[in-house]
Amino acid sequence: MTDTLLRVDNLTVSFPTRTGVFEAVRDISFSLGRERLGIVGESGSGKSMTGRSILRLIQKPGLIDAKQISLHGENLLEFSEKDMRKVRGHRISMIMQDPKFSLNPVMKIGDQITEGYRLHKKISKAEARTASLEMLDAVLIRDPERVYNAYPHEMSGGMGQRIMIAMMLIPGPEILIADEPTSALDVTVQKEVLEIMDRLVRERGMGLIFISHDLQLVSAFCDRILIMYGGRIVETCRADRLQDATHPYTRGLLNSMPQLAYPRPHLEVLARDDAWRDQPSVSGHLEASDVP
Amino acid sequence: MNYGIDLKDVSVWFGEGSERVDAVRHASFTVPEGGSFGLVGESGSGKSTILKAITGLAENWQGSITILGNQLGKTRSNQFYKSVQMVFQDPYASLHPRYTVDQVLSESLSLNTFDNIDQRIVAALDDVGLGQSFRFRYPHQLSGGQRQRVAIARALVLEPSILLLDEPTSALDVSVQAEILNLLTDLRQEHDLTYLMVSHDLAVVGHMCSNVGVMNSGEIVEILSIEDLRERKTNHPYTRQLLEASV
Numbered sequence: 004m005t006d007t008l009l010r011v012d013n014l015t016v017s018f019p020t021r022t023g024v025f026e027a028v029r030d031i032s033f034s035l036g037r038e039r040l041g042i043v044g045e046s047g048s049g050k051s052m053t054g055r056s057i058l059r060l061i062q063k064p065g066l067i068d069a070k071q072i073s074l075h076g077e078n079l080l081e082f083s084e085k086d087m088r089k090v091r092g093h094r095i096s097m098i099m100q101d102p103k104f105s106l107n108p109v110m111k112i113g114d115q116i117t118e119g120y121r122l123h124k125k126i127s128k129a130e131a132r133t134a135s136l137e138m139l140d141a142v143l144i145r146d147p148e149r150v151y152n153a154y155p156h157e158m159s160g161g162m163g164q165r166i167m168i169a170m171m172l173i174p175g176p177e178i179l180i181a182d183e184p185t186s187a188l189d190v191t192v193q194k195e196v197l198e199i200m201d202r203l204v205r206e207r208g209m210g211l212i213f214i215s216h217d218l219q220l221v222s223a224f225c226d227r228i229l230i231m232y233g234g235r236i237v238e239t240c241r242a243d244r245l246q247d248a249t250h251p252y253t254r255g256l257l258n259s260m261p262q263l264a265y266p267r268p269h270l271e272v273l274a275r276d277d278a279w280r281d282q283p284s285v286s287g288h289l290e291a292s293d294v295p
Numbered sequence: 296m297n298y299g300i301d302l303k304d305v306s307v308w309f310g311e312g313s314e315r316v317d318a319v320r321h322a323s324f325t326v327p328e329g330g331s332f333g334l335v336g337e338s339g340s341g342k343s344t345i346l347k348a349i350t351g352l353a354e355n356w357q358g359s360i361t362i363l364g365n366q367l368g369k370t371r372s373n374q375f376y377k378s379v380q381m382v383f384q385d386p387y388a389s390l391h392p393r394y395t396v397d398q399v400l401s402e403s404l405s406l407n408t409f410d411n412i413d414q415r416i417v418a419a420l421d422d423v424g425l426g427q428s429f430r431f432r433y434p435h436q437l438s439g440g441q442r443q444r445v446a447i448a449r450a451l452v453l454e455p456s457i458l459l460l461d462e463p464t465s466a467l468d469v470s471v472q473a474e475i476l477n478l479l480t481d482l483r484q485e486h487d488l489t490y491l492m493v494s495h496d497l498a499v500v501g502h503m504c505s506n507v508g509v510m511n512s513g514e515i516v517e518i519l520s521i522e523d524l525r526e527r528k529t530n531h532p533y534t535r536q537l538l539e540a541s542v
Contacts, residue, residue: 045468045469046468160338189337189338189495190337190495190540190541191536191540192337193540194540216468216469255470256469259469259470260469260473260498261472261473261476261496261498261501262498262501263497263498263524263525263541266501266502267502268480269477269480270473270476270477272477273473
């Protein structure tokens with residue numbers, strides 16, 4: 004778990020606006036081993052921007068600035084756009100929030116799965132088909148043949164997200180970035196999808212970056228957590244020690260959640276402190292003490 | 296006891312013939328006046344459809360719906376809309392983008408022939424914790440939490456006695472959710488409101504309501520008190536499944 008797959012140093016993502024430069028991510032550093040790393044924060048905290056900037060998917064006029072974003076020691080920032088296309092999907096893939104908007108509505112599911120796969124691997128159509136059917140089976144889709152020939156609108160949300168997982172994992176990437184992969188799903192389906200993703204990531208020894216707004220979910224599912232606020236990492240902790248988190252923002256988030264087991268007449272309201280914005284970012288690098 | 300909301304054997308369907316979908320089948324429950332009742336279930340289980348049937352947004356229904364002692368027919372009277380108001384899920388979609396807060400509030404007031412519109416708007420904004428400085432803003436100048444406060448103010452200006460809440464906080468961050476839930480708790484006490492709340496989040500319903508109806512594929516499979524839910528005293532496998540998944 005301690006060998007570093009990905010190392011990000013001093014990442015800043017900025018957007019020039021009419022009223023000055025807006026920094027969505029401000030000088031954060033973290034690394035990812037063969038582990039499940041959760042990035043948690045509220046909307047606007049910069050968590051999605053962090054995920055996207057790893058794949059250099061920030062659109063102009065947005066700017067990525069970092070000392071390094073390196074995958075196995077190779078700095079992705081120095082890659083050409085053409086080389087970057089070989090990284091995306093092949094070595095690092097990404098699952099977005101809503102399968103309804105990520106799948107092409109007028110293309111059969113099988114064709115979508117094999118399209119990316121055949122771009123990265125020189126194989127025949129028949130081989131790609133066999134591999135896709137196996138992958139659909141691996142994400143527990145009961146009737147892979149039928150799904151292979153179906154269109155996205157024929158699928159439920161949970162099925163759609165499983166198809167996305169299959170599509171992203173089939174080229175065998177080392178790192179999977181999942182940006183709110185289950186927020187659009189019902190709780191019971193959510194659990195099922197997470198279990199599938201967890202099993203596949205573990206079996207393949209991949210690194211997972213799990214971006215979510217849901218503290219409880221992340222603490223139950225990940226190994227390590229980065230908590231982001233205002234574009235900075237304000238706290239990092241082992242997922243099983245989230246209850247011992249000390250930063251007032253993390254504590255405030257934990258306390259503002261209603262809990263079935265602990266009824267109270269009023270929920271605690273998070274009192275934001277401007278000082279949180281100005282504190283320097285905490286390092287999110289993997290430490291020996293992070294390994295349970 | 297007087298019931299604020301009394302549903303008996305209510306079924307709701309969409310479409311006709313082979314296209315017909317039975318969204319809600321034989322739902323019955325009661326909410327006492329001043330009480331709060333939650334409906335939980337997954338998407339497509341019919342929980343929002345029940346709210347739509349009550350407000351008249353879903354036209355095809357049968358059974359009996361009684362609101363504050365008046366049985367509802369095909370149409371809804373003006374009096375009905377004065378006593379029953381709804382807050383929708385997505386504050387980004389439920390406010391007119393080209394209406395200021397003032398226009399949103401004064402339109403529903405003048406439609407329902409209220410007087411002293413100016414004073415009522417001032418009072419409603421104070422009630423939901425938005426200052427007067429928000430009165431002439433457009434929705435795009437407000438955050439998600441502020442928009443939901445406006446949506447609640449819009450429902451409250453008509454002085455209803457029943458509020459139908461359709462996932463009022465699911466589009467909001469947890470810290471903002473806490474503020475809105477606290478606001479709803481306070482308003483219910485101040486105005487003696489009856490709440491019927493729909494949510495997929497057991498913890499939110501557990502915080503707000505005293506009784507819960509669990510819905511699955513159009514049917515209310517179980518009605519239980521929050522205390523029973525908390526102690527997992529359930530008789531239905533689906534409720535157990537929901538409880539396990541939501542931890």
